[in-house]
Every structure is written in structure tokens, then in C-alpha cells.
Amino acid sequence: xxxxxxxxxxxxxxxxxxxxxxxxxxxxxxxxxxxxxxxxxxxxxxxxxxxxxxxxxxxxxxxxxxxxxxxxxxxxxxxxxxxxxxxxxxxxxxxxxxxxxxxxxxxxxxxxxxxxxxxxxxxxxxxxxxxxxxxxxxxxxxxxxxxxxxxxxxxxxxxxxxxxxxxxxxxxxxxxxxxxxxxxxxxxxxxxxxxxxxxxxxxxxxxxxxxxxxxxxxxxxxxxxxxxxxxxxxxxxxxxxxxxxxxxxxxxxxxxxxxxxxxxxxxxxxxxxxxxxxxxxxxxxxxxxxxxxxxxxxxxxxxxxxxxxxxxxxxxxxxxxxxxxxxxxxxxxxxxxxxxxxxxxxxxxxxxxxxxxxxxxxxxxxxxxxxxxxxxxxxxxxxxxxxxxxxxxxxxxxxxxxxxxxxxxxxxxxxxxxxxxxxxxxxxxxxxxxxxxxxxxxxxxxxxxxxxxxxxxxxxxxxxxxxxxxxxxxxxxxxxxxxxxxxxxxxxxxxxxxxxxxxxxxxxxxxxxxxxxxxxxxxxxxxxxxxxxxxxxxxxxxxxxxxxxxxxxxxxxxxxxxxxxx
Ligand code: AMP
Numbered sequence: 001x002x003x004x005x006x007x008x009x010x011x012x013x014x015x016x017x018x019x020x021x022x023x024x025x026x027x028x029x030x031x032x033x034x035x036x037x038x039x040x041x042x043x044x045x046x047x048x049x050x051x052x053x054x055x056x057x058x059x060x061x062x063x064x065x066x067x068x069x070x071x072x073x074x075x076x077x078x079x080x081x082x083x084x085x086x087x088x089x090x091x092x093x094x095x096x097x098x099x100x101x102x103x104x105x106x107x108x109x110x111x112x113x114x115x116x117x118x119x120x121x122x123x124x125x126x127x128x129x130x131x132x133x134x135x136x137x138x139x140x141x142x143x144x145x146x147x148x149x150x151x152x153x154x155x156x157x158x159x160x161x162x163x164x165x166x167x168x169x170x171x172x173x174x175x176x177x178x179x180x181x182x183x184x185x186x187x188x189x190x191x192x193x194x195x196x197x198x199x200x201x202x203x204x205x206x207x208x209x210x211x212x213x214x215x216x217x218x219x220x221x222x223x224x225x226x227x228x229x230x231x232x233x234x235x236x237x238x239x240x241x242x243x244x245x246x247x248x249x250x251x252x253x254x255x256x257x258x259x260x261x262x263x264x265x266x267x268x269x270x271x272x273x274x275x276x277x278x279x280x281x282x283x284x285x286x287x288x289x290x291x292x293x294x295x296x297x298x299x300x301x302x303x304x305x306x307x308x309x310x311x312x313x314x315x316x317x318x319x320x321x322x323x324x325x326x327x328x329x330x331x332x333x334x335x336x337x338x339x340x341x342x343x344x345x346x347x348x349x350x351x352x353x354x355x356x357x358x359x360x361x362x363x364x365x366x367x368x369x370x371x372x373x374x375x376x377x378x379x380x381x382x383x384x385x386x387x388x389x390x391x392x393x394x395x396x397x398x399x400x401x402x403x404x405x406x407x408x409x410x411x412x413x414x415x416x417x418x419x420x421x422x423x424x425x426x427x428x429x430x431x432x433x434x435x436x437x438x439x440x441x442x443x444x445x446x447x448x449x450x451x452x453x454x455x456x457x458x459x460x461x462x463x464x465x466x467x468x469x470x471x472x473x474x475x476x477x478x479x480x481x482x483x484x485x486x487x488x489x490x491x492x493x494x495x496x497x498x499x500x501x502x503x504x505x506x507x508x509x510x511x512x513x514x515x516x517x518x519x520x521x522x523x524x525x526x527x528x529x530x531x532x533x534x535x536x537x538x539x540x541x542x543x544x545x546x547x548x549x550x551x552x553x554x555x556x557x558x559x560x561x562x563x564x565x566x
Pocket of ligand 1: 034039042062064065067266267
């Protein structure tokens, strides 16, 4: 087996998408999306996948792994696609991921006319049948539903050139091992097989040995600290849902009040969108990306240095070689696609003994990538709570207080004495001071914080160990307590007699809601009912999702467990 590392020489200029051998239609799609350069995993995976090799890749969400397998797969689709049976099958653990991956295929493959269909449990099967019947090139499916279609004869895999197992560790954790084996049985021997997994436990290795032929291995090999490369900066991360990211960025900037900050985005498109949003929110933001001329870039940098802009929104490519004296904060609007990209980004601050701050806005599902970065850099990233409206108010008052103190120490206040003296005939001195502070506060901080909205906090996932314990002795009635803190149990009125297995419950929950497999804790299956442990924050969503669906063909009673203890 050949093996490569995804940590390339940081001084080497990375290859462009054009050097990876991709066809013009795909390059055009990538340019349209504003992707400026391939991520490390894409650099390593695309060439061997284009040549038809099998591949075993260790990559978590956020590394760009979807494009790493989708682009070669689209390129390898024959132009004269004969017949209607799919050319590629991508197996994913959840409905959420099925939708996400097929959207990615649509985005990259639109000029190639790729026909892509997500199929997952919980969606009416009729629509899937019609689409499969009309002819499909790429099917992105959860294992259970794929197997349903294979059994019905509606998903025929005889023409498959490529099978991708995405987030394989997650699929195994959810109990899909047998389903995957059964599906692979229906695929041609000569297929190309690609396996991506965030972790590489022995079971994944076994699976790779059984189903991959002489694969290229792409692993995050170097886990020692990157000595001397990572500067000493305060590093923190906030977990926030995608939709709330611009608001969270604004809130964090308000509380941190940077001298000047650079915000990194993944694509040109995102740079432009975020710059516009932040300007709309009253920040002085400037965009910087690879599509701009040198003259435009110089102008932007000039404004930042002169202090007429305080926020630079940039892609990695555009920010390469940039050195801004005033920068105090680096913000990753997304978790960077590789640890060394993180190290390069945060290296922009904390130079020459100055204090630097690095902030990362991560979606909960990107939490694992943060851990990888911590491991590689050997430095801690603290997960902080997004400041609340109350925190913001406190901070604003502190700023006003600091400004007043400075004025008391530095300014000539005599010209105002007459006002205080006059007013003090009529009012108490304290009240006069309060009114003056109020006016000063409002004048320095335009925009009332009355209009500020709370940004929903999202929880860090419970540790994996907690949940895998739930799968031991499947179907056994285990002592239910103690439960992990912050979780609750959901009662579902079907159990062993109805043939319910843990994977049916996990499949139904992840299929019907945005909750992911690893968020689900212990599962108990009794004869007539089941109890599933979930984080309190998503319990209502789980209950609503399960009420709207069937489990093993039945509508079941679903509610919070009455016997609940907190
Ligand atoms: P994934 O790790 O596949 O979930 O991808 C993470 C995110 O990165 C997705 O939103 C992609 O659209 C984006 N992305 C993937 N590759 C690139 C790239 N080369 N440049 C910019 N963004 C990318």
C-alpha cells in the first residue's frame, strides 16, 4: 500500500485545481463556486482516484473530502452514458449527509449533466422510485434505504464503476455494518472502492482489507506538535449553527473589540457575501480574494493600515504573504480544511511579542476537526460560549467606563464645569453624572443593544464512549441510570416484539431530524417499548421527527420518558 500524508511542505506552493487533471467543465464549476485552490485532502486524493485507484482516506467533515471523491467520480462518468442504472453509489450515515453530498454533486456536475439522487429513509418511496426509473448516474443513499431498493429491484448496481463509503466509522457506529456488506455483495467485483472515515479504528481497517484493492492511503500522519510554527496566541472556538454565524461573528467582534481583524473564508463567494453582510451590520469590512487585481488589493490594504477599515474578509490564497502590523485578531469563519492551514492563518497575529487572538466559528459537526488541530499544534483551543446580549451590554458599559476614565485622566474638562455647576443647583451630582454617562455611552456606541438578539447556544457532543456503551448487549434491558449529564430519555412505544433494533431507532432519528448518530446516547429496547437517550437540547426535535414517521412500518407513541430524573 502506498501511503501519503496530508501535511505537505508548508513552504511549497500548492498545486492549483488545473494541475490535478480535472476536465474543463469541473474547473469551470469550481471557479464559479469561488474555490481558489484544492484542500490538502483534494490534492492527495484526486489524482489517484482519477486513475481508478481504490482509496482509504482519513478525513473529517470540513476537510473538503466530499469534493475529493465527487470530482473524480464525475470526471469518470462516461459521456455516452448507456442505460439508466447508476454509475456510482455513495453510502452515507444520515439523511442530512445524503442531502448535503448530493447537493455537492449537483453543484460540481451541473455542466456535465450529472443526474444525482439522494435516497434515505423517511422520504416517500414513490418519489425515489420515479426518479430511479427515469435514470440516474449517482445515487447517494443511507444503507437501510439503499437495501430496501435493492430488495425491490429498483436499485440495480450491476453497472457501478465506483462505490464510496463516506463517514464509514459513523456508519459502523450506527449498526450499518451488515447492511453495507449486503450492499457490496450486489456490486461488481471490478468496481473502484473509496472509503473515508474520520477515525481509523481496527474495524475500519478490517473493512478496508476486505473490500479495497491495493488502496492509496491518505492519513493524517503527523500528530506531533508542529514545533516552532504555532505562535503563542489565545485560541478559542465558538460552536454555532451556520445560519447564526454572521451574527455570532458580529457579537464576538463587539466583545473582543480588535484593533484590526482578518476573517478567513473558504471561497470567494463567501468572502463577498460575508463582506456585504458585515457592512450591512455596521462594520467596516473589506473583501480580499484571488479574483482581485493587484491595484484593488493595494487599495484594500491601504484602507486597513489607515484605519478606515477594521475588518478584512479574505481567502487563504489572497492573504498569503500578507503582513499587517495592526492585526490583533484572526477569525476562522469556518474550521480550516487542514491543521497547517490553521497554523498559517493564526501566524498572522502574535508576532514580535504582541498579543494575538485566534477565534474559530465551528459548526457542531466540525468539532472533531478542532480536536485534530489541537493534536497537531499541541495547543489547546478553548470552546467558549457565544457572548449573550447581557455579556455584550456589560462589555459596552466597560468600554464607556474605560473611555471616561481616560478622559478624567487626560482631558481638560474645565470648559464643561459651568454645565455641571448649573445643573447641580437643580439636581443631585450623581444624577448629573448618570445623564452624562448615558449620553457618552450612546454617542460612542451607536445602535442600541435593545435590537440585539440572543444567538442560540449549541452543545458540544457528548463523548463517543458514552454512546457506544449504549450498543453493548443490543436489545438487553440494562439498568437505565446513571445518564450522561444534559441528556434526557425519549420513550417510543415499539420494542423488540415489533422487531425494532437499535439501528432502526438511530436510522429513524437521524433520518427525520438534524440529529447525528453520535449525539444519540444509550438505547434500551424492551418487549413493547424503547428508550433512547438524547441531548436535552434536541429532545423536542427528536420527538417531533419520530411522531411524523414510522418505525418498522408502525406509527408509535413518542414522548419524553415519564420516569425522567435530572
Ligand atoms: P466537506 O469536508 O466535504 O464537508 O467540505 C467542507 C466545505 O468546504 C464545504 O462547504 C465545501 O463546499 C467547501 N470546500 C470544499 N473544497 C473547497 C475548496 N477547495 N475551496 C473552498 N471551499 C471548499
